Amino acid sequence: MQKAVQYTPPSSSEPNEAGTVSLCELPVPTKPRRGHALVSISHAGVCGTDLHVLSGRGTGSLITGREPRVLGHEASGHVIQLADDEDESAKQSIKIGALMVLQPVGQCGSCRQCRDGRYNQCDEYFSSFIGLNVNGTWQSVLEVPLDKIHPVDRYSGGQSPPADWAALAEPLSCVLNGLNRLGHLPGTSRAIVAGAGIIGLLACIALRRRGVARVTVSEPNAQRRRLVEGLGRAISGLTACSPEEVAKLKPFDVVVECSGSPAAGSLACEVAGNSGRILLLGIGNVDSQLTLEPLAAFFKELTVLSACASRYTLPEAIGLLGELSCIDGLSLELLGIKKLPIEEFSKGLQLMRDGQASKVLLRPQRA
Numbered sequence: 001m002q003k004a005v006q007y008t009p010p011s012s013s014e015p016n017e018a019g020t021v022s023l024c025e026l027p028v029p030t031k032p033r034r035g036h037a038l039v040s041i042s043h044a045g046v047c048g049t050d051l052h053v054l055s056g057r058g059t060g061s062l063i064t065g066r067e068p069r070v071l072g073h074e075a076s077g078h079v080i081q082l083a084d085d086e087d088e089s090a091k092q093s094i095k096i097g098a099l100m101v102l103q104p105v106g107q108c109g110s111c112r113q114c115r116d117g118r119y120n121q122c123d124e125y126f127s128s129f130i131g132l133n134v135n136g137t138w139q140s141v142l143e144v145p146l147d148k149i150h151p152v153d154r155y156s157g158g159q160s161p162p163a164d165w166a167a168l169a170e171p172l173s174c175v176l177n178g179l180n181r182l183g184h185l186p187g188t189s190r191a192i193v194a195g196a197g198i199i200g201l202l203a204c205i206a207l208r209r210r211g212v213a214r215v216t217v218s219e220p221n222a223q224r225r226r227l228v229e230g231l232g233r234a235i236s237g238l239t240a241c242s243p244e245e246v247a248k249l250k251p252f253d254v255v256v257e258c259s260g261s262p263a264a265g266s267l268a269c270e271v272a273g274n275s276g277r278i279l280l281l282g283i284g285n286v287d288s289q290l291t292l293e294p295l296a297a298f299f300k301e302l303t304v305l306s307a308c309a310s311r312y313t314l315p316e317a318i319g320l321l322g323e324l325s326c327i328d329g330l331s332l333e334l335l336g337i338k339k340l341p342i343e344e345f346s347k348g349l350q351l352m353r354d355g356q357a358s359k360v361l362l363r364p365q366r367a
Helices: 048-055 058-062 088-093 169-182 198-209 222-234 243-249 262-271 294-300 314-324 342-353
Strands: 002-008 020-026 036-046 074-082 099-102 141-145 149-151 190-194 214-218 238-241 252-257 272-280 303-306 337-341 359-363
Touching (some): 002 342, 020 342, 036 342, 048 342, 074 141, 169 198, 169 272, 169 314, 190 198, 190 262, 198 214, 198 222, 198 252, 222 238, 238 243, 243 262, 252 262, 262 272, 262 294, 272 294, 337 342, 342 359
Parallel strands (some): 190 214, 190 252, 214 238, 252 272, 272 303, 337 359
Antiparallel strands (some): 002 020, 074 099
């Protein structure tokens, strides 16, 4: 048997109604189906999306069915078994023992969005999304479709990230997808990131690695502002401020909203400069309303974009994490990340709700 964190949706479909979550024991899968592999999960991330699901708000409304399921869509792990009758090409491509990261996004491959290469906008996106409507990573051993497995050494250029760093590949790939939507950013650009959760911190790092000279982080939580200050000692060009100070620092060429806060999103038009670009990355609640000032957007010729999940950016994320894991003075602790055994998942959820951790990585173990 294996320990797992299982979520049971509410009995009704009323908005904002929360389900229940508990630690349980489930059978360990022993024989993968053809086209699948068994993966031993090393580190499984707790995402803000998971908190929305558990609260019944935001992405929680995308849960289908009422049957229990294991949450978690971020993970690193090791391939431990392929199907006995698996194709030789698959056996050559995915080696037993290889460190891998998971691509959880569902895709049908045949709808218009998939045919046009926008698989993160697939009509079946959520129905087969691992960790939402398909059992996810908050367990020890998971059967994973082969096309969702990305071996780390394939993309790391000889500088592979360790398993704990590799577990950040999925959230970082979402950030990179958003930055790709912004297009080329001149090195002279001034950027502000709203929110110093893990998405905001990864956005800061990615902006600096793409050549943006100065990145400011707006964050109301003083502890999280101190995280940014510590991160700035390992990666230059980062500064933090409170939301009240933002207006004094404008204008910004790039505004990246990573908090999901309607107030932060609404402030974007005000602080963006002429020809500014605004990127919405944060996930709000299902009943949230965002106010953008149309006159300011008109006169400034603002570009407002959003980005959902990742699209062809997981390889880049893996490579970047390999580089980051080798930077002197940079650590997961500096990013506000906590690692906990799966038995302490409740503590981890509360740490994230309270803003005491930017990310929690669960360590599943067999019962």
